[in-house]
Amino acid sequence: MHVVVNAATSADGKLSSRRREQIAISGEADFERVDRLRADSDAVVVGAGTVLADDPHLTVKDADLRDQRVEDGEAANPVRVVVDSKARTPVDAEILDDAAETYVCVSEAAPVDRRMDLANRGAELVTAGDDRVDLLRAFAALQEAGLERLMVEGGGELIFSLFEDGLVDELRVFVGPKVIGGRDAPTLADGEGFVEDFPTLELESVERLDDGVLLTWQAGGR
Numbered sequence: 001m002h003v004v005v006n007a008a009t010s011a012d013g014k015l016s017s018r019r020r021e022q023i024a025i026s027g028e029a030d031f032e033r034v035d036r037l038r039a040d041s042d043a044v045v046v047g048a049g050t051v052l053a054d055d056p057h058l059t060v061k062d063a064d065l066r067d068q069r070v071e072d073g074e075a076a077n078p079v080r081v082v083v084d085s086k087a088r089t090p091v092d093a094e095i096l097d098d099a100a101e102t103y104v105c106v107s108e109a110a111p112v113d114r115r116m117d118l119a120n121r122g123a124e125l126v127t128a129g130d131d132r133v134d135l136l137r138a139f140a141a142l143q144e145a146g147l148e149r150l151m152v153e154g155g156g157e158l159i160f161s162l163f164e165d166g167l168v169d170e171l172r173v174f175v176g177p178k179v180i181g182g183r184d185a186p187t188l189a190d191g192e193g194f195v196e197d198f199p200t201l202e203l204e205s206v207e208r209l210d211d212g213v214l215l216t217w218q219a220g221g222r
């Protein structure tokens with residue numbers, strides 16, 4: 001399995017504002033790059049916080065890229081995955097439409113009726129962990145289901161946990177020309193934060209894109 005974390009941050013490292021509303025940080029060229037990365041992935045993964053905040057669709061926007069996937073024998077869109085400990089994903093969420101298959105990874109603490117609602121909406125449920133999703137087990141289940149190339153789009157809580165569990169192979173960050181600010185605004189890696197054994201990265205490339213910069217790092221675990 002190969003896990004790429006992709007995100008866009010403001011110049012001051014925020015994923016969005018303290019209101020947690022979706023903000024277009026990427027420009028046109030970066031959104032096109034993200035679309036190509038989605039098209040090259042088996043699954044696009046987000047946390048429940050991102051679903052609740054953004055109601056994303058997580059599909060490939062360019063019809064030519066979708067056609068190419070179908071020509072290659074794949075579904076038009078990659079599988080969508082939500083990491084959602086308490087099964088809070090709304091049943092009318094965009095990611096539960098029929099544009100692609102959707103997996104919801106829940107913990108044992110997720111209420112049974114919520115799990116049933118999601119299953120009735122066609123979601124494939126993966127249960128791993130007691131109070132919160134055990135990412136190592138959940139990702140192993142995704143791999144068993146044939147999902148090898150994973151793209152994680154956020155948000156900050158999920159990205160931190162993936163680094164904590166040593167699950168990140170590559171980090172791609174578009175740093176855009178905005179200052180968002182705010183101590184409560186989400187950053188690239190939130191969670192508890194590290195105080196030692198900081199994950200280290202190896203810089204692979206730096207590319208000017210739109211009015212920002214794309215940084216590509218290889219992640220070496222902890």
Ligand SMILES: NC(=O)C1=CN([C@@H]2O[C@H](COP(=O)(O)OP(=O)(O)OC[C@H]3O[C@@H](n4cnc5c(N)ncnc54)[C@H](O)[C@@H]3O)[C@@H](O)[C@H]2O)C=CC1
Nearest residue numbers: 007008016020047048049050085133154155156157158161
């Ligand atoms: N600029 C960008 O590229 C992106 C920005 N965003 C922004 O990020 C914000 C959402 O991020 P967050 O609030 O951090 O939520 P998040 O998307 O990281 O989801 C956190 C949730 O994931 C679930 N979860 C289950 N197991 C977990 C585990 N082991 N570790 C961590 N989480 C686990 C929990 O339900 C938790 O509440 C929104 O404001 C959204 O707009 C989100 C994605 C990309």
Ligand SMILES: Nc1nc(O)c(N)c(N[C@@H]2O[C@H](COP(=O)(O)O)[C@@H](O)[C@H]2O)n1
Nearest residue numbers: 008023024025026054056057058059153
């Ligand atoms: N790459 C990137 N740049 C930005 O500026 C962003 N705000 C995001 N957000 C992510 O994209 C998701 C929306 O996807 P759909 O357009 O609905 O398919 C959003 O939920 C974030 O994960 N990404």
